[in-house]
Each structure stands twice: as structure tokens, then as C-alpha cells.
Amino acid sequence: MDDLTSAFLELIRLTSTDLSPDVEESLILARDQEAAGSAAKSALEAVLQNVALAREQSTPICQDTGTPIFYVQHPQGWSTRKLREQIRSAVAAATSLAYLRPNAVDAISGINSGNNLGDEAFPTIHFEEIEGEELIVDLMLKGGGCENVGAQYSLPDRRLAAGRDMEGVRKVVLDAVYKAQGKGCAPGVLGVAVGGDRGSSYYGSKESLFRKLDEPNPDPDLDAFEERLTEEANRLGIGPMGFGGVTTVLGTKIKGMHRLPASFFVSVSYMCWAHRRRRMVVHGSDIQYP
Amino acid sequence: MYNLSVPISDEQIRELKVGDSVSLSGVIITGRDTVHKWMIETFIKETRQPVGDDLEVYEAIKPLLDGGAIYHCGPVVAGLDTGDYRFVAAGPTTSTREEPYQGDVMRHFNLKAVIGKGGMGPQTLAACHEVPGVYLHAIGGAASLIAQSVQRVIDVHKLDFGVPEAMWVIEVKDLPVVVTMDSHNSSIHAEVETQSMVELERLLAS
Numbered sequence: 001m002d003d004l005t006s007a008f009l010e011l012i013r014l015t016s017t018d019l020s021p022d023v024e025e026s027l028i029l030a031r032d033q034e035a036a037g038s039a040a041k042s043a044l045e046a047v048l049q050n051v052a053l054a055r056e057q058s059t060p061i062c063q064d065t066g067t068p069i070f071y072v073q074h075p076q077g078w079s080t081r082k083l084r085e086q087i088r089s090a091v092a093a094a095t096s097l098a099y100l101r102p103n104a105v106d107a108i109s110g111i112n113s114g115n116n117l118g119d120e121a122f123p124t125i126h127f128e129e130i131e132g133e134e135l136i137v138d139l140m141l142k143g144g145g146c147e148n149v150g151a152q153y154s155l156p157d158r159r160l161a162a163g164r165d166m167e168g169v170r171k172v173v174l175d176a177v178y179k180a181q182g183k184g185c186a187p188g189v190l191g192v193a194v195g196g197d198r199g200s201s202y203y204g205s206k207e208s209l210f211r212k213l214d215e216p217n218p219d220p221d222l223d224a225f226e227e228r229l230t231e232e233a234n235r236l237g238i239g240p241m242g243f244g245g246v247t248t249v250l251g252t253k254i255k256g257m258h259r260l261p262a263s264f265f266v267s268v269s270y271m272c273w274a275h276r277r278r279r280m281v282v283h284g285s286d287i288q289y290p
Numbered sequence: 291m292y293n294l295s296v297p298i299s300d301e302q303i304r305e306l307k308v309g310d311s312v313s314l315s316g317v318i319i320t321g322r323d324t325v326h327k328w329m330i331e332t333f334i335k336e337t338r339q340p341v342g343d344d345l346e347v348y349e350a351i352k353p354l355l356d357g358g359a360i361y362h363c364g365p366v367v368a369g370l371d372t373g374d375y376r377f378v379a380a381g382p383t384t385s386t387r388e389e390p391y392q393g394d395v396m397r398h399f400n401l402k403a404v405i406g407k408g409g410m411g412p413q414t415l416a417a418c419h420e421v422p423g424v425y426l427h428a429i430g431g432a433a434s435l436i437a438q439s440v441q442r443v444i445d446v447h448k449l450d451f452g453v454p455e456a457m458w459v460i461e462v463k464d465l466p467v468v469v470t471m472d473s474h475n476s477s478i479h480a481e482v483e484t485q486s487m488v489e490l491e492r493l494l495a496s
Contacts, residue, residue: 039309039468039478043429046466050435054379063366063379063433063454098368098378102453110324112452145384145408145430160494171494178490181483183384183408185430232493236486241430242408243468244482274431 004083007280007287008090008137009097012068014289015139015278016060016099019051022213023189023250023275027051030187030240030247040245047240047273058099062185062274064143065100068116068123069206073136080127091116091123100141135282138210146184146272151176152202155264164264169194170229176268177233177249182242185272187250189213190229193267195257205269208253210277217254226252240273250275297357298402303422306469308476312426314465317444318359318405319351322383324455325448326391334398347447351457355399359426362388362406364454366433367443375443377460379433382407385425393417409470409479418473425471427478439465 027048034041054061068091072083092115094100104118105111116123130136153172155164160175162168173192180188193204217223229252239245250273259265281288294302296316306312321329331338333348340348366379385392385406392404396417403423404414407430418424428436445459470478 042311046429046432046435050429050432053438054434057434059434059437060366060379061433062431063364063381064383065366096371098366101364101366101379105452112455114452148384174490174493178486181408181479181486182430183386185407235493236489238482238486241427242479242482243427243470244478244485272431 002285003086004135004282005086005089005093007282008087009093011137011139011278011280011289012090012094013058013097013099015141015276016065016094017058018055018278019061019274020212020277023273024048024051026213026250027187027273030250033246034240035245038245039243040240040247043240043243060099060101061276062143062272063101064145065103066141066143066147066276067103068100069140069142070123070125071138071207071210072125072127073130074127075131075133075135076129078135083127084125087123087125088117133283137280137282139278139280140206140209141276142206142269143185143272143274146188146270149176149180149184149270150202150205151179151268152198153266155266166225169266170225170232172266173229173252173268174232174236176270177238178236180270181238182240184270185274186238186242187240187247187273189250189271189275190233190252191269191271192229192252192254193257193265194254195259196265196267197260197263198265201257201265201267202269204255204257205267208255209269209271209275211253213251219256222254222256226254296359296403298359299357300422303402303424303473306424306472307474308469308472308478310469312467312469314359314403314405314426314467315463316359317354317459317461318361319354320361320363320365320456320458320460322362322364322455323387324451325457326388326395328448329395329398330391334394347457350445350447352399354459355401357400357402359403359405360395360401362404365437365458367453367458370453375446375458377437377440377443377458380437380440381431381433382428382436384408385410389413396421396423405465405467409477415471415475415477415480418471419475422473424469424473425477426467427470428465428467436465439463
């Protein structure tokens with residue numbers, strides 16, 4: 001296998017500096033819906049100006065470049081040990097080129113490693129072997145502001161009168177949006193996992209955020225449920241940056257998982273408007289960033 | 291649109307109302323979680339002894355914070371290897387984490403403006419009334435855009451806290467912000483929270 005360090009570096013640069021078209025289009029729609037002269041509208045105008053500038057200058061959209069989360073799907077016979085080494089080298093190089101902020105802080109000593117390399121979960125790298133010849137790598141950069149407002153509920157939830165059904169799921173998701181207010185850089189995207197254990201549920205909620213905003217849920221019932229949650233979350237009126245306004249949430253993505261009979265977790269990962277995710281596909285010597 | 295320069299007077303602060311757009315210029319300091327904890331423990335509650343360059347840094351920042359502004363920001367900085375620092379991306383971080391400290395820090399240093407995102411709570415609002423001061427909301431995530439307002443990096447203190455947590459002394463020109471908490475006990479954040487709670491209760495009941 002070839003050394004893909006420079007290809008990974010380009011993936012990181014694109015993810016940090018060049019927002020995906022589906023997210024940008026959704027932000028344009030949101031801006032157009034806010035009242036003329038409102039703080040919400042001018043916030044989204046600044047957001048869109050920033051997106052264009054970051055792309056043009058090749059500088060980070062947001063200074064919080066988050067935890068780099070890589071999902072690597074590789075053909076049979078690839079060395080995941082070598083891929084890991086190359087990804088880690090690319091992350092350190094991207095940090096010294098100021099595409100990433102040094103973000104890895106040892107939680108015990110308080111020391112920032114300075115190069116974004118921490119323990120085996122920093123950067124986070126998931127590997128999965130797939131059929132075929134292509135290497136597919138997805139990268140997501142998720143900042144701390146929105147990560148902090150994520151929430152996990154265990155149903156039934158007495159406070160919210162939320163039972164173990166989709167009506168209960170609806171209630172806790174709306175509660176999570178209310179609690180987040182503008183703190184997660186609204187308008188955000190909701191990644192929701194229903195089921196799983198505490199760990200796999202949060203993991204599933206992040207995975208669901210890889211689905212494009214304009215890509216419907218393959219299950220028509222869940223798709224309608226996603227639409228309903230987005231519409232109801234927007235009725236809360238929190239608005240861009242929490243200034244009050246029409247758009248609080250750009251979209252909702254739900255993933256159903258299996259659960260234990262005794263457990264019913266609902267995990268909500270809140271993604272800020274700066275929803276940075278990109279893909280790289282390697283086929284032989286051909287490398288694409290679709 | 292108000293043009294505001296640091297240092298800011300009490301009269302200027304009292305003139306500002308929630309919803310006002312402000313263009314801020316002058317020398318300000320970044321400070322977030324580690325800095326606020328360090329200020330409170332070392333100089334305000336004095337639960338730990340100053341060590342290393344603590345006193346020296348304190349003397350250096352005191353005149354800058356008097357009538358000045360602190361920016362909740364952990365920037366991306368170029369030139370770390372050469373010391374020829376330049377802000378590449380510099381949006382605000384979520385301010386609410388400083389809620390336990392901010393009011394005391396404002397009173398101690400006569401700090402007039404706190405810049406961040408997401409708003410702060412009742413303790414900071416009370417300090418805004420008392421000092422008086424304001425909370426200025428920058429646009430979260432607009433990091434490349436805001437970095438353009440940073441004219442130069444004048445100094446850095448406590449770089450051993452890490453790049454995001456250090457105190458960067460910067461000169462800004464026309465930093466665009468909105469007053470979301472003023473010195474007259476008004477907070478857009480408290481208002482939006484109350485209104486959204488009414489709507490949430492309606493949705494939960496339906």
C-alpha cells in the first residue's frame with residue numbers, strides 16, 4: 001500500500017476549511033427565512049461570509065477544530081496499523097500548518113500535547129473491512145461547544161413524562177434542544193440514536209451525522225419523524241446563536257439500534273452549524289474528495 | 291451601531307442596551323477556562339500561592355483589564371515556531387463555563403466587557419449591573435472572519451496553559467459584536483430561554 005499521509009492531510013485541510021455544499025445551502029435557506037434587520041439574520045450573514053472566506057484563504061471555518069473523528073473502510077489485506085500511523089502523522093502536520101488547533105489535553109496532568117496527538121482515542125479512528133478495492137475515509141471535526149450540549153436520556157423519563165416509545169423519544173429530543181439554547185452554535189444538526197448501550201448509542205448518534213442534510217432517511221416513517229422533530233424544534237424559537245429566530249435546527253438524523261430489554265437510551269449529538277465532514281475515496285493511485 | 295474603544299467608561303457602558311450592535315477596537319486579552327480558574331484561585335480567593343511568573347503576569351494584565359475587555363477565545367495561531375504570531379481563526383468559545391468565576395473577575399479587575407458566545411447567567415448579569423459592564427456576543431464559529439479584525443498579537447502570557455488556554459494580548463479593530471446582556475439587568479439569553487420554555491411545555495403536552 002502507498003503512503004497516504006499527504007492524502008490524509010488534504011482531507012483534514014478540506015474538512016477544516018471548506019464546508020460541505022449541503023450544509024452551506026441549508027444555511028443560505030435559513031438566512032433567507034429570518035426577518036430583515038434581525039440579529040438572527042445578520043448572524044447568519046456573518047456565518048456565510050465566514051464560510052466563503054475560510055474556503056478562499058484555506059483557514060479554519062471555526063477555531064475549535066474539535067476531536068478529529070475518522071471512519072476508515074478498507075479492503076481486505078490493508079494494514080490498519082500503518083493507516084493509523086499515517087493518519088496520526090497527517091494530524092500532527094495539519095496542526096503545525098494551522099488547519100487544526102492543538103486540542104489534545106491530558107485530562108489528568110492538564111498538559112496540551114501541542115500536536116493533537118493524545119491517547120488511542122485522540123484522534124478517534126474507527127476501522128472496518130469492506131468488500132471491493134476502494135479505501136473510503138470519512139472525517140468529522142466536532143468542536144467542544146456543541147459536544148458539551150449533547151445529551152443521553154434513559155427512558156422512561158419521569159420529569160418529561162417520556163415513555164418507552166417514539167413519543168417519548170420526541171419529548172427528550174425537544175428537551176435536549178431547549179437545554180442547548182444557543183450554546184452549541186445554533187442552528188445545529190441533531191444526530192439521534194435510539195437504542196444501544198450508553199457507549200454504542202452515542203457512537204450511533206454521531207454516525208448518523210454523516211448522512212447529508214438533503215438525504216432522506218431510508219425508512220419513510222423515520223423520515224417523517226425526523227421532519228416533525230426539526231419542525232417542532234424550530235417552534236422553540238431559540239434561533240441562530242440563541243438570538244431568537246426562525247431556524248434553531250437545520251435537520252434531524254435518526255438511527256435506530258438494538259437495545260437490551262431493560263435499557264432504552266436516546267442519545268442526542270448536537271452538531272453546530274459548522275458541520276465539518278468530508279470523504280476521501282482511494283482507488284489505486286486515484287484519490288477523490290467527492 | 292456603536293463604535294467602542296478600550297478602555298471603556300461607565301457612561302459608555304450605561305448607554306448600551308441589549309440588541310445594540312457594537313464595533314469594538316483596542317487592546318484586549320483572551321482568557322477562558324484555565325485563566326479564569328487561575329485568576330480566582332491565585333488572586334481573588336487566594337486559595338493557592340502564586341508560583342513561577344504568576345505575580346509578574348498579574349501586574350502585566352491588570353492595567354489592560356481595568357476598563358478593558360476579556361475575550362472567551364481559544365485561537366488557532368500561526369507562527370508558533372518562530373514567535374511571529376498571527377491569528378488565523380479566532381471565534382468565541384461557549385461562555386457559560388465561566389459563569390462561576392466571571393462576576394468576581396469583573397469586580398476584581400474593573401472589567402467592562404466580556405466577549406463570548408451563548409450568553410451567561412444571573413451572577414454575571416448582576417456583576418454587569420454593579421461594575422457596570424456588558425456581555426458582548428460574537429458570532430460563534432465565524433473564526434476566519436473574526437481573525438481579520440485582529441490587527442496584531444502584542445504579547446502572550448501563560449503559553450504553558452496551551453495555545454487555546456493562554457492569554458493572548460491582541461489589538462482588534464472593528465470587532466463585530468452584539469450586546470446581549472447589559473448593565474440594566476436585561477439579558478436576551480434569559481428572555482429567549484423563558485419564551486422557549488413556554489413553547490416546550492406546549493409541545494410536551496400535545
